[in-house]
Amino acid sequence: MRYDAIIVGSGFAGNLLGWILAECGWRVLIVDREEHPRFAIGESSTPLGDMLLERLADHYGLTALKPLARWGTCRQALPQLRVxxxxxxxxxxxxxxxxxxxxxxxxxxxxxxxxxxxxxxxxxWMRSDVDAWLYQQACQAGCAGRLGVEVINLQRDGAGWTLTAQDRAEQGGEIEQWECREFIDATGSSDVAVRYLGLNDASERLLxxxxxxxxxxxxxxxxxxxxxxxxxxxxxxxxxxxxxxxxxxxxxxxxxxxxxxxxxxxxxxxxxxxxxxxxxxxxxxxxxxxxxxxxxxxxxxxxxxxx
Ligand SMILES: Cc1cc2nc3c(=O)[nH]c(=O)nc-3n(C[C@H](O)[C@H](O)[C@H](O)COP(=O)(O)OP(=O)(O)OC[C@H]3O[C@@H](n4cnc5c(N)ncnc54)[C@H](O)[C@@H]3O)c2cc1C
CATH class of the missing domain: 3.30.9.100 (D-Amino Acid Oxidase; Chain A, domain 2)
Known part of the structure; x- marks a missing residue:
């Protein structure tokens, strides 16, 4: 199957984008080397971040997302999340x-x-809970997910991209390949784009x-x-x-x-x-x-x- 988009990185950014794109009718695959729930740092929300989250929820009709933006609404609507x-x-x-x-x-x-x-x-936000929940919402909205795989190649072909990944569960794990129109690197560190597209890693300047x-x-x-x-x-x-x-x-x-x-x-x-x-x-x-x-x-x- 050819996807409209493949997102590498099932963190806050990748899952939320996957959820939005799926709601817009895109066929999306989310790929990550880890499995949920997994530890992540970056837990404290800010007023601007909350407002942005609410705007995204309103704009894309993600009613389940909106409560995540505030302590009061989150405790009421999503009591299973540790915040x-x-x-x-x-x-x-x-x-x-x-x-x-x-x-x-x-x-x-x-x-x-x-x-x-x-x-x-x-x-x-306890990121292990919240990222797992966002992933679940993205999948419920229609995203496909493949966790626990390491990206081992990314290639551009005429009209899109081919991503190759290997199962991490065992040594010499199964190799899988997917095609897509849009490739999105949501690894946080631009890990995949830098490694496989030969881009300059400019993050050193931001450290x-x-x-x-x-x-x-x-x-x-x-x-x-x-x-x-x-x-x-x-x-x-x-x-x-x-x-x-x-x-x-x-x-x-x-x-x-x-x-x-x-x-x-x-x-x-x-x-x-x-x-x-x-x-x-x-x-x-x-x-x-x-x-x-x-x-x-x-x-x-x-x-x-x-x-
Ligand atoms: C010490 C520290 C404190 C911070 N505090 C805050 C804070 O208080 N508030 C705040 O808003 N932000 C904070 N941040 C920033 C915050 O952590 C990030 O902005 C946020 O986690 C980014 O989310 P993300 O989804 O882009 O990436 P991540 O949450 O890092 O998710 C990236 C995902 O990509 C996967 N991945 C990575 N490489 C590959 C690969 N090669 N193949 C497959 N999968 C891959 C990872 O497993 C991970 O699941 C902090 C950051 C640090 C370092």
Whole structure:
């Protein structure tokens, strides 16, 4: 069968585009090297992103998509998805070796509201849930899907493209080939287009020169409670600082904490790439675990939250 479009990448972008194209009557195949549910980073929505999602939903008649754009509607219509409430951005500045401290004028903290109410607020999406759900919606709208295959070739023929992929389940797995009119690289890194079309990879210019170590954790304490216990809580906060994209500022590094309804917290340490070099070979799990503990030990209040 010849498809109107083949999309490589079953992430947020690829699935949503597949869903839209299928609703427009296109015959679409979505291909990915991973299977759902799979881990993905990039969890925190923003007001502009939410508005865009709502516009796409309205424009293409994707009624099931619209609730995904807000905390209130998502909890009501899609309770099976793990999400987190995000009323805005909270920032706390820490000093190494010292518990977090603040002044009455809040010289070391900042709360930036992004929404007026819980119901209309932004949210954090557990990407493993949300990407799997988007894939399911795309398939229900008519997309075909082939997951767990590695793209091994892409060729342009007169009127379109031929994509070749190999099953990853076993060594020397089955090779499959599909043809399409439009080829869409939604791998995030333009992996396929760069590798098989000989395009210049310009992404190096966009890199931020920072690196991060991150994971999903259970049992991370709330910073709002920590502030309360230490007599530092704001008497009338504009929102709970844990219902936020929480930033802990650590000199020239920072840490994010995003809290989800099921008790999972997404935590990541970000610092200049050059500074990670001091932690040895981070390709090795034990080096990553050591680095994590060393960084935590520098900031006692964050250490408290994580233990
Ligand atoms: C540390 C960090 C924090 C971030 N935080 C945020 C945030 O808070 N909010 C936000 O909006 N964004 C955030 N982002 C950005 C966000 O992660 C991305 O913009 C988003 O995930 C892109 O979605 P996507 O669908 O394009 O790609 P992805 O979600 O990366 O999906 C790409 C898919 O392509 C597949 N794939 C890749 N290569 C191949 C191949 N060769 N063959 C077959 N399949 C392939 C992968 O398996 C994957 O499923 C963050 C990014 C990083 C790195």
């Amino acid at each position: 987190g409430k995000k009323r805005g951005f909270s920032y706390f500045q820490h000093l190494p070796g010292k518990p977090f401290a603040d002044t009455p004028a809040h010289d070391h903290s900042l709360m930036v509201a992004a929404s007026a109410s819980d119901a209309s607020s932004d949210l954090h 931020t020169r920072t690196g991060c170590l991150f994971g999903h954790f259970r049992g991370v304490a709330g910073f709002a409670d920590w502030l309360e216990e230490h007599g530092l809580a704001d008497a009338s906060p504009i929102f709970n600082p844990d219902d936020a994209a929480q930033h802990h500022l650590l000199g020239n590094a920072w840490m994010w904490m995003l809290r989800f309804v099921d008790g999972t917290t997404s935590v990541g340490f970000v610092q200049p790439t050059s500074q990670w070099g001091t932690f040895g070979d981070l390709a090795c799990k034990s080096a990553r675990m050591d680095a994590w503990q060393i960084l935590l030990a520098r900031y006692p209040s964050i250490y408290d939250l994580m233990h």
